[in-house]
Amino acid sequence: MRRILRFLRPYRQSVIWILVLLFLQSLTTLYLPELMSKIVDNGVVKGNIPYIIHVGEFMMAVTVFSVVCSVAAGLLSSKASAGFGKIVRRKVFAHVETFMLKEFDTLGTSSLIVRTTNDIMQVQQFVNMLLRMMVMAPLMALGGIIMAIYTDARLSLILLVIMPVLGLAIYAVLGRSVGLFRAMQGKVDQLNRVLREHLTGVRVIRSFQRVRYEVHRFNEANIELTDISIHVYQIMAALMPLLMLIINFSTLAIIWFGGKLINDNAMQVGSLMAFIQYVTQIMFSVMMVSAMFFMVPRAQASARRINEVLDIEPTILDPAVPTLPTQSTGEVVFEDVSFQYPGAESMVLSHISFTLHPGQITAVIGGTGAGKTTLINLIPRFDDVTHGRVLVDGIDVRDMDQHVLRQKIGFVPQKAVLFSGTIADNIRYGDEDASDWAVEHAADVAQATEFIAEMPQGFDTIISQGGADLSGGQKQRLSIARALVRKPEIYIFDDSFSALDFKTDAKLRRALQNELDTSTVLIVAQRVSTVIDADQIIVLDEGQLVGIGTHRELMATCPIYQDIVRSQHAEEVIA
Template identity: 60%
Template sequence: MSKLFRYLKPYRVSIVLVLVFVLLQALAELYLPTLMADIVDKGVVQGDIPYIMQVGVLMLLVTVGGMICSIVVSYCSAKVSLGFSKTLRSKVFSHVENFSLQEFDKIGTASLITRTTNDITQVQQVLVMMLRMMIMAPMMCIGGLIMAVLQDAKLSMVFIVAIPVLAVVIFLIVRKGMPLFRAMQVKLDQLNRVLREGLTGIRVVRAFNRTEHEKRRFDQANLDLTDTAMKVNQLMAAMMPIMMLLFNFSTIAIVWFGSIRIDNGEMQIGALMAFIQYATLILMSLMMASMMFIMVPRASVSATRINEVLETIPDIEDGNEVKQPAQKKGVVVFEDVSFHYPGAEKPALSNISFQARPGEVTAIIGGTGSGKSTLVNLIPRFYDVDQGSIQIDGMDVREMSQKELRAKIGFVPQKAVLFSGTIAENIRYGKEDATDKEVKHAAEVAQAEDFITEMKDGYDAVIAQGGNNVSGGQKQRLSIARALVRKPAIYIFDDSFSALDFKTDARLRAALKEETTASTLLIVAQRVSTVIDADQIIVLDEGKIAGIGNHQDLMETCTVYREIVSSQLSEEEIA
């Protein structure tokens, strides 16, 4: 957890204020029993009313001072902990944004969400407790012991028995609780994953009447977490009765032996009352310490999980930002590229070599699992190649900064993704400063203008989370508009026309051809009709190139392509 404390540097002044005012608050708490003893022994016993009033006013002033110190401590500690958690969440999110898809696959989306929210909250809560109790508890304990000894050294022998017993209890509970805290966070990950899958896939769940199955899955994960939480809470609940039992026995011992000393004339009543209050302060400080020992292990587990994220080095390292020659514009070259997913038995792509040029349409087609999407995902460096190189305008993509590389690309993923907000905001996601005219033009080219204008609010119509209030074809067209508005050097359409009818598909391809005359266009498609007019068609089969050429050339030279065409088109259409 100490590794995370480096993010507390901006709050050093507030931390110093907390420590100073905690010290003053502790001194006020320790001074009050002595004043009370003086009132009883010198004022009440001797009937000195002026002295009682004088010391009473002083006690009131000390109490008010302690209250002010407590308020300042609460304010500053809250400010520090909330600022720390805000900074930490920002750091984690920024770091995760640089992850390649391999890191997301390794840690898991549900776990990343838990670590960014619940784990950081655990650390935040412990930080508040540490700021308020880490100094207070030792000071109250040590100061209380010193003041108790000053009141009566012999009676202080009671603590020699009480404190070691309490220390052993705390040690045993912490040792047993640590594995449970670790398991609890893992099971919270599992619950989040089940919940996320159930909510995002609600349409599939209902379509297949699997609602009861998903309820059982959730109940199982929920019960698993609850059982672990119950064990933790039962363990922690045992702490308070033991503490109170020890406190009560200590009080009985103090009153018993104190009364004997008073009877023998070795101690005064006020001193015994003060001694009982100091015993209370000592045991309360030990209770505060025990609470820290309970919370710190859980926060330590959370801190370890957060550090795992922050210390994960992305496989994809940023290259140097280099200005590209003005005369080159989006030439993509694959040179003997091979790639395999981590843990896979065989490569997803092998020995891929081709060139895609501006003003031309390069289509990629092949069977399911042939590596089409993998191929285009390598261009914006969602993954890095294992062998060979991918060059854009003569430069290896690994030597370019990711920001510069992706600024050249307009990417439309296989699964259309929309964000909460208006239609205009979703299109402007591709170019933040796009004018209304540019947004409208991109929508027109993407064949989205018709359905947008039919909506009540037009471009200001609100898109629900995940785009659930528009159809699949509408989501694809808005995704295409988002790529078009930025006018990149390279367009990548990863099976982005699959939800479109043939008529819209044809209109969109015709409009794209006019719009992208100066750009390189790569289209991944399942339908032959989408790629039949492409300048260059790359046929993939089990991760390897089975043929390259236009439609006519491939019909003559590529068996795989002929099989794909014959499976989709009639003999009349082929002719």
């Protein structure tokens, strides 16, 4: 918890003012019973009306001052806690942005969402409570004890019985809840994961008639979360009635022994009333602390989960002194590259060497699991090579700043990813400063203009999250337009034409040849028709480079490429 509280440092001045205001409020609250005692003993008992009015007016002024301090402290604590939450969310999000796939798999997407939202909110609420209680509650308790002893030392002996009983009651309840709160946050993760999988795969679930199964999965996760929540809150619910019972018995004991002291003329009525108020303030302070402790277990569990995210060190980092390219042509060289995923038994890629030249189109083809996507992920440094080097403009990508490296690349992923917003906004995602003409030109090259023109508002048409209201081919063309508008030196298309029909595929490739005549282009594809016109074709098989050359050269020298061509030609004839 201490580690995460360091994010309160920008609000140090607010915290100091909160402490001062709460200190003043506590002093005024402790002073009010003393004034009331004087009114009763010197005013009411003696019938001194002017004294009652005079002291009463002073009590009113003290009360107003206390309220002002309380309101001001509440406003400042709310501002500081909200700012704290904003800083932590920003830090966690920025840190997660540095993660690679390995780091994401460590915690899971659903858990990261819960940690960034629910967990931070829990800690933020605790900070708000802490800022308001950390001075007031201890000061009220300590001040109440001192004033109670000052009022009547003999009657104060009751506190020697009350305080240990209160402490044991709080410890007994809260001690059992710490582990349960941690387990409850884990159940929230589980529920979030089931819900996210259902919403993401709703079409598959319905097509395979697995709705009942998914409902059963959700109900199981929901029941587990509900059961542990009920268990926790049943334990916590016992705390307040237990405290009230102790407070009421304490008040009864005070009145009993105090009445005897008054009867023996050893104590005045006003002093007894003041003593009861001081003891009540002590109990109230303990209740405030217990209310804060009510949040401590869950806040601790949440803080621990947030720190787990912040403690994860990204495996891919920028070099201490990045190397800047002296030339900027977009040439990419693979030198004896091998790659193995952590924990895997064998290499995914083995001893791959080739060069991507500017002004040429290079295609990568191979069967499923051949290592095509893994190979292209090494260029923007989504993964680091196990052996060998990947050079961009003559520099090892591990020696380059990641931002500089990726600024050179227009990447179109295998699965088209779009964001909620307009079509123009999605294309401009590649270059936020792109002009309207540049956006329209990129869409035209990507063969997207025709279907965009049929949209209700053209480029200003709002699309849903993930482009759920678009077809697979439309999403792919918008993804390609997004890369084109960036005008990078290197284009990477990871099987980005798979959802296009043959006619659109051919038109798009012709348009790309005219548009990208000076750029380095790498296309990963499954269809031979997509790669047949490439300047060089790289054939992968089980992570090995088994052929490289033009279509004609490979048809003469590469048996695996010949098999791919024959199998696809047969399928086309059957179709």
